[in-house]
Amino acid sequence: MLHIVFAVTLTTLAVAAVLAFIRLVCGPTLPDRVIAIDLMGVLIVCLLVVVAASTAQRAFLDVAIVIALISFVGTVAYARYVEREPS
């Protein structure tokens, strides 16, 4: 039963990442794109958590921690860049 759940979960997360990517491509302003990138980082962490649960490998959780850290720092750096950019 649970492998069907994992397949549905991974497919749903992939669809959400595609929606965020559409916003990243056609976002009218720069903060929209930063929000889309931030959401894609969170969705990658979600995917890694589901993969760790399905394969019982705890290395995926270490990767998820590192990606969460880097995604936060990148988001803050992008926000500083948006703030400094003269519009």
Next chain:
Amino acid sequence: MTEWLSGVLFIAGAALALLAGVGVLRMPDVFTRMQASTKASTLGLGCLLAGLAIRQPEVSFVVRAATIGAFMMLTSAVAAHVIARAAALGGAPLWNGTVIDERPAERADSENPRD
């Protein structure tokens, strides 16, 4: 029993993440997009981590899941605040149906020369 519970939590987390994606795509405004992304993705990741901790009840999995959950709960609010501040200072356009906007008063105050 635990299998059913973790399955329901995984489905709920994935549905919330999809809701965040739809919200980011369909919301009319920078700030509404940001709140859709932040809330739904945080709760969705929380559901997925709870499902993981129920599915793999070992110390190494549960500790890592709790670490990821605590870190994302702390940092998603900070990141959303920083993005919203940058967008507001940059003069991002608001949706037509916005009820209240306190930015013009702040901007008038900040543009007045202090003497």
